[in-house]
Amino acid sequence: MNSVKAWEILKNNGYKRTNKRERLLQMFEANDKYVTARQLLDVLTVEYPGMSYDTIYRNLSTFVALGILDETELSGERHFRMQCDATEHHHHFICMDCGNVKALEICPMDMLGPNLQDYQVENHKFEIYGKCPQCH
Amino acid sequence: MNSVKAWEILKNNGYKRTNKRERLLQMFEANDKYVTARQLLDVLTVEYPGMSYDTIYRNLSTFVALGILDETELSGERHFRMQCDATEHHHHFICMDCGNVKALEICPMDMLGPNLQDYQVENHKFEIYGKCPQCH
DNA sequence: TTCTAATCCATAATCGTTACGATTTATAAC
DNA sequence: GTTATAAATCGTAACGATTATGGATTAGAA
Incomplete structure (x- = not known):
């Protein structure tokens, strides 16, 4: 964007x-x-x-x-x-010092398997927090 | 607990x-x-x-x-x-209607691979939101 | 029972966010 | 360009969740 x-x-x-x-x-x-x-x-x-x-x-x-x-x-x-331009759904690492992010090409929903059979999934959140190379 | x-x-x-x-x-x-x-x-x-x-x-x-x-x-x-008693680290599905949760035995950190090589990872969050069988 | 730190109550302050009426401004029609 | 009007903004107040404070109360040890 x-x-x-x-x-x-x-x-x-x-x-x-x-x-x-x-x-x-x-x-x-x-x-x-x-x-x-x-x-x-x-x-x-x-x-x-x-x-x-x-x-x-x-x-x-x-x-x-x-x-x-x-x-x-x-x-x-x-x-x-x-917002990211990427067409592929993805998630982020977020630096808690500077706010910078790094895209991660993985999504945990891919490994859900048969869990949540009768559940109505509406949303999900996956974020990793820490410090980027510049900040630690 | x-x-x-x-x-x-x-x-x-x-x-x-x-x-x-x-x-x-x-x-x-x-x-x-x-x-x-x-x-x-x-x-x-x-x-x-x-x-x-x-x-x-x-x-x-x-x-x-x-x-x-x-x-x-x-x-x-x-x-x-x-807090969960489970010794294994895990995540949750959370019903946005009643607040009930369902444990998920998976953790996306397992599939991180070589991403975040030089990053200092301190925390992560993975939650799935929706409606449980009772609520939808 | 007495003592003291922990706990609690009542209330006010704080912080992020949202809402309001009055005013200003961007756009389009003339 | 001028004008009309709907949108956007300003200034400020209200709001809800959370945190802090100071004095009163209470649990647990001596």
Whole structure:
């Protein structure tokens, strides 16, 4: 995913091009890591004093709903990053220091076998946490 | 894990036997599902009017720290349940309706292979969400 | 029974998130 | 370009889950 594709999606869904959105998408495009709403606000407030949480959260929700961003919960806080382009379903290692991720080409659902015979599976989560080479 | 074992652990670590703790452990022993602090408070308040969140949260933290309870985050809220006795490391299917769990004897870390060569892995999470046979 | 640390209650503070009415802005029709 | 209007934003307040605090109570050992 990149900001060009993101804007296509936004436009197709009737969303307007605004400076704040542009800047948000830029930030996500610039570094491929999980960030919090606060981290985004802290940066955007410098350029746009008075920027409010409402704007951040509303846009993040929109982006997630449209499949532009991925979201995960790390130590009790929502974290966001640009969604992967990969066509293959996959999972991630997440660095708890810098937020950077590394894609893992495996999915544990492949080795489920006959477990959960009568269960209705709706979702699953597989993430590995630790420190990336740069951070330890 | 059961309340007898839990009390051994608590006593060994200098924690006192109180009615509230006894009742909390009973509740966890009675049904093997993930519950929230609020759900626990709602029940305990009937028997102990004036019961406060502080008591619930402090004890839950203690129990988790001592390995008596397991904790996971479901839809933005902390959920707790009695820790499994199984000696083998494993994961769970979690019913999003009733909170009941089913153990899965597999762990995706077994199929990691040479990925994450230079990474320091500290933790991982693998959970499957959906509806159990009773709930769908 | 007495003593003391552990525990508990009542309440307020904190943090992340969501919601609100008023105002501003991007887009499209004129 | 001007105007209309629906969307987006701002400023702020509300919210729910969690954590913290200070004083009162209680369990367990001496």
